[in-house]
Amino acid sequence: MTLMFLVGAVVCAGSTVICWVMTALRNHPADSSIISLAAVELYLLFYGVYAAVRQMGFAASIAGEGWEFWGYVLTALLLPVGVFVWAMVDRTRWSNLVMGFVGPVVFVMVYRMEEIWWGSVL
Known part of the structure; x- marks a missing residue:
């Protein structure tokens, strides 16, 4: 597991709660819901960079297909905005x-992106 994956898990869990x-x-x-959604988007922007x-x-x-990885990145980036x-x-x-x-x-x-990149997460 990478540090980026763990940070993403914490941000996503916090936003959900x-x-x-x-x-x-x-x-x-609620403003707090909107801010938590912005935190997920910020994380995804950082992850993409x-x-x-x-x-x-x-x-x-x-390890996997590049088009599939970047397709996940772009879709994930559009989800919080939508x-x-x-x-x-x-x-x-x-x-x-x-x-x-x-x-x-x-x-x-993000789990799937890590799987595509490394071949497996765990």
Whole structure:
């Protein structure tokens, strides 16, 4: 497991917990849910830059397909942005819940990205 994967797991778990708690407490999108979503996006931006530098440096080549890895990166980057836009349109309690599912989905995507890069995570 890489440090980037562990950081991602913590960020995604934290975002999920915050959003689910805010679903119970708020009738509208909570600022803390939006900030936690931004933290996931920031992590993904950092992960993308890290992956690009790692690939350009030829320190470690991708074990799997490059198009698949970068497809996951781009999709993961678009997910928090799309959910944020949706939450701003549908300003109900349930937007917090939908934002809460970004964390687990991004975690699975990062797990898969690490699997493609290294061949396995564990």
